[in-house]
Amino acid sequence: MAKSNKRSKLTRYLQGFKSDAQFRAGVIGIVLLLLVVALTPVLVTHDAHEFGSLSLGRPGQDGHLLGTNHMGQDVYSMIIEGTSTSLKVAVISSMISAILGILVGGIAGFFGGKTDIVISESINAFLMIPTFFLVLLVIALFGNSITNVMIVIGLTSWPGNAKLMRAQALSLRERTFVKSAVALGETRLQILTKYILPNGIFPVVANTTRGMAGAILTEASLSFLGLGDPNIISWGQMIYAGKNYITTGWWVSTFAGIATIITVVIFYLLGDGMNHVLNPKYSFGKGGGK
Amino acid sequence: MKRYVVKRIFSGLLTVLLVFTLNFVIIKAAPGDPIKTLMGKENSDPQLRAALEEKWGLNQPQYVQYFNYLRNAVQGDLGTSITYNQSVNKLIAEKVGPTVLLGVAAAIVALFIGTAMGIYCARHEGGIGDTIFSGFAYTLDAMPSFWLGLMLILIFASRLGWFPTSSMTDVRAGYTGMRYVADVAYHMVLPCLCLIAITMPGYFRIAKSSVLQVTNEDFITTLRATGMDEGKIFRKYIFRNAILPTITTFGITLAFLITGVTLIEIVFAWPGMGRLTMTAINQRDYPTLLGIYLIVSVAVSLVMILVDIVYALFDPRIRFE
Numbered sequence: 001m002a003k004s005n006k007r008s009k010l011t012r013y014l015q016g017f018k019s020d021a022q023f024r025a026g027v028i029g030i031v032l033l034l035l036v037v038a039l040t041p042v043l044v045t046h047d048a049h050e051f052g053s054l055s056l057g058r059p060g061q062d063g064h065l066l067g068t069n070h071m072g073q074d075v076y077s078m079i080i081e082g083t084s085t086s087l088k089v090a091v092i093s094s095m096i097s098a099i100l101g102i103l104v105g106g107i108a109g110f111f112g113g114k115t116d117i118v119i120s121e122s123i124n125a126f127l128m129i130p131t132f133f134l135v136l137l138v139i140a141l142f143g144n145s146i147t148n149v150m151i152v153i154g155l156t157s158w159p160g161n162a163k164l165m166r167a168q169a170l171s172l173r174e175r176t177f178v179k180s181a182v183a184l185g186e187t188r189l190q191i192l193t194k195y196i197l198p199n200g201i202f203p204v205v206a207n208t209t210r211g212m213a214g215a216i217l218t219e220a221s222l223s224f225l226g227l228g229d230p231n232i233i234s235w236g237q238m239i240y241a242g243k244n245y246i247t248t249g250w251w252v253s254t255f256a257g258i259a260t261i262i263t264v265v266i267f268y269l270l271g272d273g274m275n276h277v278l279n280p281k282y283s284f285g286k287g288g289g290k
Numbered sequence: 291m292k293r294y295v296v297k298r299i300f301s302g303l304l305t306v307l308l309v310f311t312l313n314f315v316i317i318k319a320a321p322g323d324p325i326k327t328l329m330g331k332e333n334s335d336p337q338l339r340a341a342l343e344e345k346w347g348l349n350q351p352q353y354v355q356y357f358n359y360l361r362n363a364v365q366g367d368l369g370t371s372i373t374y375n376q377s378v379n380k381l382i383a384e385k386v387g388p389t390v391l392l393g394v395a396a397a398i399v400a401l402f403i404g405t406a407m408g409i410y411c412a413r414h415e416g417g418i419g420d421t422i423f424s425g426f427a428y429t430l431d432a433m434p435s436f437w438l439g440l441m442l443i444l445i446f447a448s449r450l451g452w453f454p455t456s457s458m459t460d461v462r463a464g465y466t467g468m469r470y471v472a473d474v475a476y477h478m479v480l481p482c483l484c485l486i487a488i489t490m491p492g493y494f495r496i497a498k499s500s501v502l503q504v505t506n507e508d509f510i511t512t513l514r515a516t517g518m519d520e521g522k523i524f525r526k527y528i529f530r531n532a533i534l535p536t537i538t539t540f541g542i543t544l545a546f547l548i549t550g551v552t553l554i555e556i557v558f559a560w561p562g563m564g565r566l567t568m569t570a571i572n573q574r575d576y577p578t579l580l581g582i583y584l585i586v587s588v589a590v591s592l593v594m595i596l597v598d599i600v601y602a603l604f605d606p607r608i609r610f611e
Contacts, residue, residue, distance in 0.1 A: 121304070124301060124305075125308050126308075128302075128305045128590055129305065129309050129587070129590075130587065130590055132549040132550075133549050133552075134312065140571040141317065141571075142320055143321075217434055221435075224436045224553065224556075225553070225556065225568065239440070246443060253437065253440050260432075260434055261432045261437075264432035268428065268432060
């Protein structure tokens, strides 16, 4: 039962790719981004880490497609290199957030009763925390390595996922196939891992995809406050570095910002597309429902 | 209703305590030492250190410091800033005005524009206006606020020279009275525009989807079948039901605006809470940091409770649960 349920979800994705424009655009966008990461050595025209002699060169000047920054680094090559940073931050931090959310929410919804009340109240309390300030504090005080950034974003963004997972678990445990598993004498842990989690995670997956966009923006914001990892190239840091030269070298901040927007839009499209495709009310007919 | 309100206030208090405890633990566990900053790099005189630690109460065990701080905070005393040697209350009081002014002004404008656009797009779903507005809102939603701020400065301040690039007033002019108000308003245009652009998509999305949802409900179809005027159906039934989620969103954005404003304050050198926070972090000014975070979490909780109460007043289903 659980297996067939999973398969039907997969076919929904396939059908969705054909009929939902947002989902299709998101999938294509992600594939393109991954291609950029894979082909980074081929795509770059200069060593992004190398300080050239041309400071604040205009776009097109001396073979620098998008110009150079104040240190003479090639902006185009930096943007290509920065793609992998953004994707890494997005994937790792939202994985942490998804796993935590699924576990906490799954346990709350499945066990119910007092466990649920305690966990739900904590989730609500966490949802009310101004997380960006918390992230800011931790990164500023404990050091701004990219690993810290990813972990902290993950640790502060799980409550949304937990809330979704809890609702799923609550409804799933009333379903016949879970009840029959209980009657067959399977342990609670088995039921949780075999039936509740695999069947309930789809909305969390869609939410996590949108969360990836949030993680990219948070990393960029931290970098903009001067709290990015100085050892890597990231779009947020390019915007930050270009801030002081906004009047004399507009291209440094501008292009890095455009790259960020494109990537974030791709994750939004994918997340929203998944939500449409997985929504049981969605019809795959002409035009599709919304 | 009374039980509901009491319950909400209780969970609000819980959140504030949770946030405060988290901040306290993080700050105490962090490397970096305010006493070292005060003493200077070269100085390592143990007597001076002991004296400073006693002055700032840092020689007591951690849990004593924790409860002392809480007790003082409940009485309205947030301690003394280590770097400015001024009361934290005063520091925050000076900076909270500009932040609230900027944030609330932007939130209200964004609420009206976003909601109006959302309603328009829902009523003309699939039309050209809907496609353009929806795409526009989608892109704005993906924009880093600080980047948009930089672009606004680049275009409207640097290239066109229409607006000032930074700060809240023209210090050299020293205006008073109405001129001062006009000067602040003039300086506020760009940061406000930036904040509006960032918060507007949220209102747009909520308004559009809830109008669409209510429109598809059965009772609307029934009303249509009775031959009621379409405009009347919208005003009397759709709008009233669809506006509820917007109220919640407005409250939530208002509560979280203070964190969103931080970045924009930095871009435009606006003298508010955001800049105070950044200086406090860089200087390891722990009393100021704890004070700011406490005030922010209290504000967020208060607004959230208010939102829930307003919502319950509008929607009897919650009240009687």
